[in-house]
Amino acid sequence: MTPAAQVSAAIEILEKLADNRRPAGDVIKEWGLSHRFAGSKDRAAISSLVFDALRKRASSAFVMGENSARAVMIGALREARGLSPEGVGLLFSGEGHAPAPLTLQERERLEQGTLDGAPAHVRGDYPEWLGEKLEAAFGSEAAAEGAALSARAPVDLRVNIIKASRDQAMAKLAHLGAAPTPLSPFGLRILPGADGRGPALAAETAFIKGLVETQDEGSQLAALLCGAEPGAQILDLCAGGGGKTLALAAQTHNRGQIYAFDDDGRRLAPIHERLERAGVRNVQVRAPRGKADVLTDLEGRCDIVLIDAPCTGTGTWRRHPDAKWRLAPGALEQRQQDQRELLDQAVRFVKPKGRIVYVTCSLLREENEDQISAFLGAHPAFSALPASDVAEKGGLPELARFASPHGVGLRFSPLTSGTDGFFVAALQKGDVV
Numbered sequence: 303m304t305p306a307a308q309v310s311a312a313i314e315i316l317e318k319l320a321d322n323r324r325p326a327g328d329v330i331k332e333w334g335l336s337h338r339f340a341g342s343k344d345r346a347a348i349s350s351l352v353f354d355a356l357r358k359r360a361s362s363a364f365v366m367g368e369n370s371a372r373a374v375m376i377g378a379l380r381e382a383r384g385l386s387p388e389g390v391g392l393l394f395s396g397e398g399h400a401p402a403p404l405t406l407q408e409r410e411r412l413e414q415g416t417l418d419g420a421p422a423h424v425r426g427d428y429p430e431w432l433g434e435k436l437e438a439a440f441g442s443e444a445a446a447e448g449a450a451l452s453a454r455a456p457v458d459l460r461v462n463i464i465k466a467s468r469d470q471a472m473a474k475l476a477h478l479g480a481a482p483t484p485l486s487p488f489g490l491r492i493l494p495g496a497d498g499r500g501p502a503l504a505a506e507t508a509f510i511k512g513l514v515e516t517q518d519e520g521s522q523l524a525a526l527l528c529g530a531e532p533g534a535q536i537l538d539l540c541a542g543g544g545g546k547t548l549a550l551a552a553q554t555h556n557r558g559q560i561y562a563f564d565d566d567g568r569r570l571a572p573i574h575e576r577l578e579r580a581g582v583r584n585v586q587v588r589a590p591r592g593k594a595d596v597l598t599d600l601e602g603r604c605d606i607v608l609i610d611a612p613c614t615g616t617g618t619w620r621r622h623p624d625a626k627w628r629l630a631p632g633a634l635e636q637r638q639q640d641q642r643e644l645l646d647q648a649v650r651f652v653k654p655k656g657r658i659v660y661v662t663c664s665l666l667r668e669e670n671e672d673q674i675s676a677f678l679g680a681h682p683a684f685s686a687l688p689a690s691d692v693a694e695k696g697g698l699p700e701l702a703r704f705a706s707p708h709g710v711g712l713r714f715s716p717l718t719s720g721t722d723g724f725f726v727a728a729l730q731k732g733d734v735v
């Protein structure tokens with residue numbers, strides 16, 4: 303397919319997405335199945351165009367003065383890809399499978415359209431209904447945070463220190479331009495290409511041999527801030543595919559025991575292969591078994607209970623830009639309910655002086671600081687560790703500068719830390735001295 307035909311396909315997919323709240327990945331896959339002539343490189347290029355347009359959907363529509371899929375694509379070619387009006391015009395030639403030529407008005411908008419006077423939710427490319435909540439979290443920086451969330455994310459890797467040092471892994475990935483991440487001592491970063499596509503990591507020997515795992519730097523920091531020491535008893539209560547479980551196993555140097563649980567057994571499925579590849583030997587996977595309580599034996603025994611809570615994922619919009627437009631207020635309420643229940647459930651596993659580490663990849667106070675203050679109100683036996691103590695325990699005292707301005711915990715975001723958005727709070731059983 304020509305680049306112009308790929309743009310036509312992206313517009314077709316954006317039209318389908320405008321009518322429903324379906325995940326973009328599903329609609330792109332469907333398009334591929336009904337257009338068999340498109341090869342894998344075409345599909346990747348189309349997917350990248352769709353994601354760029356979704357990242358900048360509101361600002362592109364504003365610049366173009368219209369919110370059709372075509373207008374959003376045209377605007378995003380300028381806003382996300384920096385194409386000149388001439389560059390866009392070359393793609394919109396009307397020849398073959400290219401989209402129809404630019405109208406006079408479209409060209410004019412491309413040349414002169416600006417975000418001057420645009421409201422914060424447009425400048426920040428997020429849904430209007432979330433505006434108040436993001437302002438509660440970020441004040442006058444809400445639009446700037448949103449704009450940072452609407453940029454492309456790099457590919458971050460965590461070096462598996464069970465198998466290699468960061469320098470050794472970096473040398474193996476030098477051909478991809480891998481460089482150290484600024485905050486995590488085990489992170490490597492690979493920047494996306496001009497077309498927005500990342501490297502084919504699954505084919506890399508360093509990945510196949512378990513030297514590296516894909517993990518955003520913010521997620522690496524959240525795992526480090528658990529302060530897990532070799533020999534610790536750790537319950538990873540929302541282990542999912544095991545991203546944090548693997549990081550904790552490396553931090554504990556395979557010593558002690560990590561119990562990986564998730565109430566959705568299907569989500570745990572990839573963990574077995576990942577543990578094997580990483581050379582991890584101190585993880586027990588506790589899959590749910592009907593109504594049986596598979597965690598009873600852990601009551602009162604854990605040094606750390608990690609709750610990597612289900613959340614709105616507002617901190618990961620760089621990687622899942624469709625999620626911001628699909629998010630509905632009801633989903634936020636449901637997640638808050640899940641989080642409250644998980645915090646209550648975690649209590650029974652913590653031993654005296656042990657702690658709950660509560661993590662979300664959300665930026666909303668409702669899912670973060672507010673949850674923690676409600677928990678502390680209901681559970682006087684627990685105290686929040688100050689951000690500086692959490693950072694210290696994680697071996698990264700300099701992270702104390704990310705202390706939340708809204709009370710307990712630490713906050714990371716694309717604008718402040720260059721990572722996905724994450725919130726981390728540690729709640730100790732017993733007084734903090």
Ligand SMILES: C[S@@+](CC[C@H](N)C(=O)[O-])C[C@H]1O[C@@H](n2cnc3c(N)ncnc32)[C@H](O)[C@@H]1O
Nearest residue numbers: 540541542544545546564565566569610611612
């Ligand atoms: C943010 S994801 C976990 C990601 C994972 N820890 C990682 O680092 O790759 C949240 C997980 O919580 C699980 N979950 C939701 N409600 C739960 C509950 N009540 N008990 C245990 N797990 C739950 C979901 O199935 C989902 O896999």
